[in-house]
Amino acid sequence: MKTVGVIGANGMVGRNTLAELEKIKTPFQVKKFGRNDEITPLDIAVLCTDNPVSRVLAGKIKDRVKFIVDMSSEFRLDPSVPLVIPEINPHAITPDTHLIASPNCTTTGLVMSLAPLKPLYHMPEVFFCSYQAISGGGKQLIDEFNKAGSYYEKNCVPLIGSIQPNGHTSEELKGIYETRKILELPDIKVYCHTVRVPVEVSHSLGVTLKTDKPVDLEEVKKAWNNFPNLRYSESVITPKEAAGKETTFICRLRADVEDPRVINYFITFDNLLKGAAMNGRQIVELLLEKYV
Numbered sequence: 001m002k003t004v005g006v007i008g009a010n011g012m013v014g015r016n017t018l019a020e021l022e023k024i025k026t027p028f029q030v031k032k033f034g035r036n037d038e039i040t041p042l043d044i045a046v047l048c049t050d051n052p053v054s055r056v057l058a059g060k061i062k063d064r065v066k067f068i069v070d071m072s073s074e075f076r077l078d079p080s081v082p083l084v085i086p087e088i089n090p091h092a093i094t095p096d097t098h099l100i101a102s103p104n105c106t107t108t109g110l111v112m113s114l115a116p117l118k119p120l121y122h123m124p125e126v127f128f129c130s131y132q133a134i135s136g137g138g139k140q141l142i143d144e145f146n147k148a149g150s151y152y153e154k155n156c157v158p159l160i161g162s163i164q165p166n167g168h169t170s171e172e173l174k175g176i177y178e179t180r181k182i183l184e185l186p187d188i189k190v191y192c193h194t195v196r197v198p199v200e201v202s203h204s205l206g207v208t209l210k211t212d213k214p215v216d217l218e219e220v221k222k223a224w225n226n227f228p229n230l231r232y233s234e235s236v237i238t239p240k241e242a243a244g245k246e247t248t249f250i251c252r253l254r255a256d257v258e259d260p261r262v263i264n265y266f267i268t269f270d271n272l273l274k275g276a277a278m279n280g281r282q283i284v285e286l287l288l289e290k291y292v
């Protein structure tokens, strides 16, 4: 029997990954590993742990597991590691792959909206401002948010991750560099602000995209609706409706008032599902079908 282990099984992403794995039809055995558990040999290990832990564990278990799917940002920009969203770039996984990285949650929402437009338009520049849920910061941030007088209560905080020497946050840099890697568009300019808001689940992004020609709005909606797990809604969709769903929702598409090559729209999606556990499950499904 094939085996899939979830490491960090008691965290936000770990718990959701366990639930997601139940959706896979191929028979396999799931094993759960917490902080102090010894990891046994596995076909696939899903690391639902923070960066330094993922690096240590990946090194420690590399001879015991066939494939590692890592949810952290530790390996995402390593040129030898595929950074995969199965709807977009499953081809990045090859028979030689050992470790696959699952992308940043906010980046995932953005690239889900851009990938279907790639065959239609040249996209030189994109700007986004994110409205990111508390659960994106893991169970520690949820606990902090639930305490009376939390800084995040009735607030919005333009600091996610850590401030880097160039003034951007680590979260903002993920938005730039992961987008380029996943879309295989090394020259796309990504401008962004990432902001934490007092919403428990589902990240949102307000996006402005510059293309090379006047945009046909109906063509864009059609491209989005034909893409798996993506839907354009004529009515407003908020994080509340997106929570618990597998779909990445887009609404409020409109052309710029002056430049018809520029469009604005709003994205919302469950950060714990498509932004993490569901994407991880889709990678596991792909590995079970093709490589294990």
Ligand SMILES: NC(=O)c1ccc[n+]([C@@H]2O[C@H](COP(=O)([O-])OP(=O)(O)OC[C@H]3O[C@@H](n4cnc5c(N)ncnc54)[C@H](OP(=O)(O)O)[C@@H]3O)[C@@H](O)[C@H]2O)c1
Residues within 6 Å of the ligand: 007, 008, 009, 010, 011, 012, 013, 014, 033, 034, 035, 036, 048, 049, 050, 051, 053, 071, 072, 073, 103, 104, 105, 135, 136, 137, 138, 139, 140, 271, 272, 275, 276
């Ligand atoms: N939350 C999101 O929306 C999201 C989205 C995309 C990617 N990610 C990434 O996914 C990873 C997990 O995030 P999270 O939100 O689930 O964080 P979390 O809620 O803090 O969970 C982290 C888990 O890792 C466990 N852990 C720590 N050290 C360990 C060790 N040595 N061996 C095994 N397990 C260990 C913790 O165990 P204890 O239970 O004992 O503390 C905890 O259960 C992070 O890298 C994060 O950046 C998160």
